[in-house]
Amino acid sequence: EIVLTQSPGTLSLSPGERATLSCRASQSINNSYLAWYQQKPGQAPRLLIYGASSRATGIPDRFSGGGSGTDFTLTISRLEPEDFAVYYCQRYGNSSYTFGQGTKLDIK
Amino acid sequence: EEQLVESGGGLVQPGGSLRLSCAASRFTFSSYAMTWVRQAPGKGLEWVSGISGSGGSTHYADSVKGRFTISRDNSKNTLYLQMNSVRAEDTAVYYCAKRTGFFIAYWGQGTLVTVSS
Numbered sequence: 001e002i003v004l005t006q007s008p009g010t011l012s013l014s015p016g017e018r019a020t021l022s023c024r025a026s027q028s029i030n031n032s033y034l035a036w037y038q039q040k041p042g043q044a045p046r047l048l049i050y051g052a053s054s055r056a057t058g059i060p061d062r063f064s065g066g067g068s069g070t071d072f073t074l075t076i077s078r079l080e081p082e083d084f085a086v087y088y089c090q091r092y093g094n095s096s097y098t099f100g101q102g103t104k105l106d107i108k
Numbered sequence: 109e110e111q112l113v114e115s116g117g118g119l120v121q122p123g124g125s126l127r128l129s130c131a132a133s134r135f136t137f138s139s140y141a142m143t144w145v146r147q148a149p150g151k152g153l154e155w156v157s158g159i160s161g162s163g164g165s166t167h168y169a170d171s172v173k174g175r176f177t178i179s180r181d182n183s184k185n186t187l188y189l190q191m192n193s194v195r196a197e198d199t200a201v202y203y204c205a206k207r208t209g210f211f212i213a214y215w216g217q218g219t220l221v222t223v224s225s
Binding site: 032033035037039043044045046047050051056088090092095096097098099100101102 | 143145152153154155158165167169203209210211212213214215216217218
């Protein structure tokens with residue numbers, strides 16, 4: 001079973017700063033199978049990135065995804081107040097989904 | 109924009125049963141695989157179950173296999189999750205979600221299931 005480990009657990013930054021979130025897989029995975037979601041308190045998750053680097057419809061271009069193999073990143077180039085939330089990476093495989101444990105991005 | 113509305117959550121005793129429903133609209137429901145994902149209070153996301161567009165193929169997480177059953181009625185644009193022999197660890201918000209390719213394109217707002225005596 002492939003495990004996704006996200007780091008850091010919490011990231012404290014200020015608006016306007018750059019955020020880099022990491023997702024590491026226990027085995028190499030196909031980029032097509034890697035996605036990122038954003039979740040705000042009391043809300044459902046929202047798809048941000050799919051295929052490791054493709055932005056979902058309506059997602060601002062300050063969000064970008066990258067990486068390959070076992071190491072993937074979500075970068076937010078300039079943080080806006082609405083970006084402070086929890087972020088999850090997700091891998092599809094064997095007709096099921098595995099999520100990372102999440103990174104909480106909070107305001108410094 | 110597509111819409112997914114879950115219902116059926118509530119308080120259930122350990123060992124009891126509950127059926128969740130998810131009404132879909134504004135997209136061709138039968139063309140999409142669907143999935144249930146849950147989130148225990150203050151915890152992360154856990155995939156529960158998935159079903160193909162026709163309903164002919166289903167999959168379950170090991171944690172619910174043999175206890176939960178996913179199904180769909182494409183004539184009613186509705187997804188279901190029958191939960192039997194529930195346990196305290198099944199307490200969570202259950203999200204109905206639309207699958208597109210290898211990711212989850214759209215999520216409902218969720219329904220809370222609380223397992224407690």
